Amino acid sequence: MSVAAAPKQSVGVAFYVFAIFLLAAMDASAKWLTKGYPIGEIAFFRAVFAFAPLIVAQARERKSLELRSKVWPLHLLRGALVMGTVVTFFFSVKELPLATVTAISLANPFFMVLCSALLLKEAVSTLRWVLILLGFVGVLVAIGGVSLTASLFTAVAVLSALLYALAAVLTKHLARTESAVLIAAYTNVSMLVLSLFSLSPSWTLPGWHDFLLFALMGLAGGLSNYVFTLAFRFAEVSTVAPIEYTILVWAALFGFFLFSEIPTTLTIVGALIIVVSGIANARLRR
Template sequence: MSSAVSNAPRPYTQGIFLMCVGVACLSANDAFAKALTAGYSPLQILFLRNVIALPATIVIALLFGGPKALRSHRPLAHLLRGALWVGAAMMFFTSFIHLGLAEATALIFVAPFFITVISAAFLGEEVGWRRWLAVLVGFLGVLVIIRPGGATFQLVSLLPVATALVYALLMLSARWVDSRESVWTLLVYLTGAGALLSALIVPFVWVPVRSEDLWLFAGLAIFGTAGMTMITQAFRFAPAVVVAPLDYTGLLWATLFGWLIWRESPDAMTVVGAAIIIASGVFTIFREHKQASD
């Protein structure tokens, strides 16, 4: 009886729960950012988000990683990653000024496909024809959403796609970090580097913060930090193949927040394109899991 219990499939409820709530928090973070773009530069929003979040990030790192989580063996690598983070966030926040929340969110989901392309082209990793097919299908979904050459095409629609590219570089740049450093170290230094680098430019775009907007900046930092923490923990409690596809629930939250706050409704082509991107992304996740287990 005991052996039967020990061989039973492990429940991943905790990981699934953390991933779902974490994605919802990050979607709320995006909604706060979009609301703030009406009165502030994306750079100022990013700067204040990082400054407010940094103390909480340090506390979280100490709780889960101990004092060693604050030590970096390659500070320059973190500074370069911070530059990528600032660039990605700036473009994504800027896209909120012109695009609906759901549309921008759907387009950023092509980041995994950029990771595949970069890994094959520049890192010499072997990529099979099935993953290349998934990449092509994913970009078909992008074309369906942005409709280049069509009457509804906006050049700004390329911003979330560019964000996805820089975000893919950010994910791959984790290889530059010393292997002795934990994910909590990465989280602290990414937030700190983002605050430092954005501080160098923010005086040129700074406007006084209105008191009625303070709760929006606080919410941006709180939900963003909570989301990243819970998603990080989710991957500790459950395999990637279980929790990674749940990242796409962010599109549901983005659609809900967009409708509730701004009365945005994604058109049929955006829904179709998002479905294509999600389907190819889920296929890629399960394909990588199958190859890893073979």
């Protein structure tokens, strides 16, 4: 790396660290809100407030947003997949420790490689398959850190990781022709519409304190997407990819200080296995 390139890499790393923190803050806010609000209402407000960063990002483009798309059914499908990811994550984190669900969610990259190989026909080396299997072992170890009565919620957490991977693969396909803001806009609209199907008397108008938490959750989720984009403008993917796993640290800290949760030994061991295999996977040349 040249001397001139070093500062840019540092800026990219700083942006990526901030983006991961925002994701962890969104997850912690959502877990707090699941105590008193139905998951459909939480997903609704997440989508509502996530529009604010999109509006800012579009304003920076200094051009109007063209909402028409020839592949709009794929946009709607992605919106449904993201909605499924959010709902299953919120459902599992309502009953499981935040660090445990976060560790399970780090199976995302392994599901993404699997889906890319099966759906996009991308070549996957034998070594990469070995690392993927190692990552799954880590997930199984982390799951072993919860009680058998929580087996349903662990299964839902794994399903959330799979849905995320499917959405990511579809995003990669859409990004060939569609702008990032357009993809995000369709996704938010889809989430808004789908969440309204859960509208019921159990939905309650939040007070100012909880309203601020809803705003924090939605803004953190929407802003993280924009900050991720900024990070990749300055740093290479291989440089920032390992930072993805710092979300475990934030999840453990939020879990401890907000919910008095202490990660089990199995959760910590499983998370370490996932981190090692994930970093090795990111460093491999295709």
